[in-house]
Amino acid sequence: MDAPxxxxxxxxxxxxxxxxxxxxxxxxxxxxxLIVAAVLLLAKPLSHAMQRxxxxxxxxxxxxxxxxxxxxxxxxxxxxxLSRTKTHVFVLNGNGRAGAAAAEAARLRARGYKVPxxxxxxxxxxxxxxxxxxxxxxxxxLRLARDMHVKVVGPLDGIATRSLHGAQLVILLGAR
Numbered sequence: 716m717d718a719p720x721x722x723x724x725x726x727x728x729x730x731x732x733x734x735x736x737x738x739x740x741x742x743x744x745x746x747x748x749l750i751v752a753a754v755l756l757l758a759k760p761l762s763h764a765m766q767r768x769x770x771x772x773x774x775x776x777x778x779x780x781x782x783x784x785x786x787x788x789x790x791x792x793x794x795x796x797l798s799r800t801k802t803h804v805f806v807l808n809g810n811g812r813a814g815a816a817a818a819e820a821a822r823l824r825a826r827g828y829k830v831p832x833x834x835x836x837x838x839x840x841x842x843x844x845x846x847x848x849x850x851x852x853x854x855x856x857l858r859l860a861r862d863m864h865v866k867v868v869g870p871l872d873g874i875a876t877r878s879l880h881g882a883q884l885v886i887l888l889g890a891r
Contacts, residue, residue: 773842793854793857794854795857797852799827800828802828802829802855802883803829803830803881803882803883804884805831805833805882805884805885806830806832806834806885806888807836807885807888808834808835808888809840810839810841810888816833816834816835819833819863819886822863826863831879831881832879832880836887841887843867844863844865844887844889844891845868846859846860846865846884846887847868847871847872847887848869848870849871849876849883853870855883855884859884859886865886871885
């Protein structure tokens with residue numbers, strides 16, 4: 716005959732509870748490991764896709780619609796008063812290409828401009844070339860921009876005038 720059950724009715728229930736708790740714990744650990752593995756596998760391709768998207772947005776051609784132009788109250792005159800031979804231009808390389816500032820300085824000298832110096836900008840990721848002017852030299856800046864086919868002209872911004880070596884204008888070379 717069969718042996719009588721020992722321990723009463725709880726003896727049959729407790730092993731199943733323990734087994735269920737252990738199986739649930741193992742399943743939870745497996746789920747966490749699967750999530751960690753998925754994050755590790757997807758993080759690198761996702762970061763590369765985000766970087767490509769950001770680069771494409773940064774180097775995208777300008778939109779065809781012109782942005783609204785806000786004119787300051789005191790705009791310097793648009794007529795150049797100094798001749799090219801008396802206009803001093805400081806050249807800054809902001810595109811990261813070796814020798815770009817020296818090449819642009821040579822082009823400026825060939826057009827008659829005085830170039831007191833050339834060097835690297837603090838950053839090397841400028842997208843667009845910019846002509847900047849100090850004081851009342853807006854007319855000279857517009858002429859320089861026209862001569863060098865630069866579309867962006869604005870007042871001196873972010874550069875100390877003492878670092879210009881006497882120049883009235885700055886051309887900051889960008890990627891375009």
